[in-house]
Amino acid sequence: MTQADLAPDETVVILTPEGRIAPSAAAEPYLARLERADDELWRTALRQMTLVRAFDRESTNLQRQGQLALYVPCEGQEAAQVGSGLATRPQDAIFPSYREHAVGLTRGLDLVRVLALLRGVTNGGWDPAEAGNFRNYVLVIGSQALHAAGYAMGQTLDGVVGTGDPERDEATIVYFGDGATSQGDVNEALVFARSFDSPQVFFLQNNHWAISVPVRVQSPVPLHRRADGFGMPGVRIDGNDVMASWAVTGELLDRARAGGGPAFIEALTYRMGAHTTSDDPTKYRTREEEQYWRERDPIERLEKHLRARGEEGAFFDALAEEAADYAADIRRRTLELPNPDPLVMFDHPYAEPHAVVAAQREAYLDFEASFDEEAGA
């Protein structure tokens, strides 16, 4: 990864790493939208990014302390996620993979539900209807792209696309990673979306790694250019620039809601931490690369911008305090999550009784009973 990858002619950059508004040539079509944003929006964005980072670090600690089976960090990707999340409208449908905690926050998801999932005390995690239509996480790489494609086709069939009523028109946004672009599901979803001109935005977070496989192995060409082959616009953004993420996603979601069809966004970003808490990135990547991205931190650049705009220190102090309280509250509520009755896991795989599940349930009961026998012996 070099600066050349952020070539201004191909990448939408609005807020530089130094916190200055200096739009690249590719940003030109999105600048009118930027006029609609005010400092209040950017304060909201900074607040959400800061809360998620505190959540991320607290959750990593919880996993290390044996309180979670696994944690999937999103540190470094907050701008891509918060910017695009804030660009959605309440009626839109959001299909995440498993790292989109910050998008969830923008939609009103209580992030304790993510930790309930990773603590293994819930099967699905949350009810999307109560979480801003933020759908459930999936671990099968790329599968959500097809779920989203089907949902978006349904939005067209429901007649909620291109009605001209901005409160009514809907779109779907699906998040996936650079590794997922090699999956059949993602490619099939792109074909379907364009064939049916569904109201769907494909949001790729290119965090440069699929566990230990670098993105250059997934694709010899910049991934946003693949959109051309599917017949839809492909826009690359500086994914650590919350303004670029917000403006481009907003523009392409508007287009989709109006009946203009699907579009593809490649957000260039970086997974600062491990793939998950089961991974050790020191085995496959260099300190220099990590340092390069540390210097492009999405939160720091927005903070610099707001300070330059005259935001007082008291705002940042209050935010730091709020983030610490938020993390402490997440910890407390995670430790209080009730353990479900283990037999519940056999209740829902099928609507009707099923012989294999019944046998597994019996085997589990025998297993449990064996502890009583041991204790009695």
Ligand SMILES: Cc1ncc(C[n+]2csc(CCOP(=O)(O)OP(=O)(O)O)c2C)c(N)n1
């Ligand atoms: C179908 C499938 N194949 C393999 C895996 C194992 N796996 C889990 S995460 C991952 C890498 C995904 O990388 P990417 O799409 O770039 O997403 P990121 O984790 O970087 O956000 C793989 C191969 C899986 N979960 N599902």
Ligand SMILES: [Mg+2]
């Ligand atoms: Mg990746």
